[in-house]
Amino acid sequence: MSVDLRTPATIASTAAQLDLREALRLMLTIRLFDEQAVALFRAGEIRGSTHPYIGMEAVGVGVTLALRPTDYVTSTHRGHGHTIAKGGDVRRMMAELLGRSTGYSGGKGGSMHIADMDRHMLGANGIVGGGMGLATGAALTARLQHTGSVAVCFFGDGALEQGVLHETTNLAAIWKLPVVYVCENNQYAMSTRSDWSVAGGDPASRAAGYGIPGLTVDGMDLVAVHSAACDFVERARRGDGPAYLICTTYRYHGHHAADPLNYREREEVERWRQVDPIERVKRAVVGGGVMTAAEVAELERGVEAEIEAAVEFGKASPEPDPDQLMTDIYA
Numbered sequence: 458m459s460v461d462l463r464t465p466a467t468i469a470s471t472a473a474q475l476d477l478r479e480a481l482r483l484m485l486t487i488r489l490f491d492e493q494a495v496a497l498f499r500a501g502e503i504r505g506s507t508h509p510y511i512g513m514e515a516v517g518v519g520v521t522l523a524l525r526p527t528d529y530v531t532s533t534h535r536g537h538g539h540t541i542a543k544g545g546d547v548r549r550m551m552a553e554l555l556g557r558s559t560g561y562s563g564g565k566g567g568s569m570h571i572a573d574m575d576r577h578m579l580g581a582n583g584i585v586g587g588g589m590g591l592a593t594g595a596a597l598t599a600r601l602q603h604t605g606s607v608a609v610c611f612f613g614d615g616a617l618e619q620g621v622l623h624e625t626t627n628l629a630a631i632w633k634l635p636v637v638y639v640c641e642n643n644q645y646a647m648s649t650r651s652d653w654s655v656a657g658g659d660p661a662s663r664a665a666g667y668g669i670p671g672l673t674v675d676g677m678d679l680v681a682v683h684s685a686a687c688d689f690v691e692r693a694r695r696g697d698g699p700a701y702l703i704c705t706t707y708r709y710h711g712h713h714a715a716d717p718l719n720y721r722e723r724e725e726v727e728r729w730r731q732v733d734p735i736e737r738v739k740r741a742v743v744g745g746g747v748m749t750a751a752e753v754a755e756l757e758r759g760v761e762a763e764i765e766a767a768v769e770f771g772k773a774s775p776e777p778d779p780d781q782l783m784t785d786i787y788a
């Protein structure tokens with residue numbers, strides 16, 4: 458049951474309500490943040506690992522702009538985009554990547570341990586599929602506490618092969634929990650192509666086995682993502698249960714910042730860059746008269762300054778005190 462709930466009229470109406478300027482600001486923030494993160498990693502200033510979200514900005518932003526501040530999000534190892542889209546503080550994020558005490562986890566967690574409970578962003582996650590139980594649990598909490606909140610679970614195509622997805626979807630379907638499972642199919646799980654590793658063709662068709670709607674959209678198209686997300690989020694909020702939203706997208710960089718990228722052709726990357734999600738939004742805002750080209754350039758300069766300030770803030774912050782080594786441990 459790969460059901461498209463949308464009609465041209467509803468797509469046009471959600472597009473009309475979408476704040477394209479804010480969407481562009483968030484997408485630029487994600488891109489410039491991760492470009493800095495890659496540069497800092499290569500300069501040896503970030504230890505551990507960092508997984509750039511560059512190229513996938515329309516998914517995180519398109520979905521998150523369909524949410525209320527009190528709605529929940531669970532993320533992945535590639536989590537910077539989700540945190541920024543949910544309103545996270547780029548200074549605390551950058552400080553965390555740089556291992557400084559002002560970071561989200563006091564500088565002790567790094568890129569894959571950023572959560573912002575005040576914004577209902579329940580955290581990045583180093584475990585592939587790890588967010589599925591958390592999002593489904595958050596949806597159950599929302600149901601039991603009658604808060605009206607919805608949970609969104611972002612996950613990669615690699616997590617389509619995890620058993621927990623079946624368990625959580627089944628439970629969410631029989632209890633009609635307010636959760637939307639959003640797959641970011643960026644074509645690869647590390648170096649493994651999803652069209653080789655994911656059985657059954659279009660993953661959205663799997664939704665039929667649970668009696669829930671499933672839909673695949675162009676994940677490089679902000680409006681397509683946002684429109685589908687609005688439908689599924691509102692459906693979940695009114696008590697009609699979960700859905701699968703599969704977003705076809707691409708990561709421009711390697712799996713992580715040090716990936717030698719010896720498993721895909723340069724031409725493939727170039728083909729995806731031709732449909733760059735940010736360039737498409739820029740064309741839409743200028744072409745639609747929402748912003749002038751000069752205003753877009755000014756917005757971009759403002760975001761650049763914000764990211765530079767975040768790097769300065771992180772670098773100027775102290776490292777965690779050795780006394781803190783054994784704190785924040787829950788075992």
Ligand SMILES: Cc1ncc(C[n+]2csc(CCOP(=O)(O)OP(=O)(O)O)c2C)c(N)n1
Pocket residue numbers: 533534535583584585586612613614615616617643645646647712
């Ligand atoms: C349970 C588990 N198995 C394996 C890994 C190692 N691992 C880390 S990222 C990754 C690939 C994930 O691919 P995908 O879910 O498609 O996300 P993407 O990196 O493409 O965003 C793997 C296998 C892990 N972290 N957790």
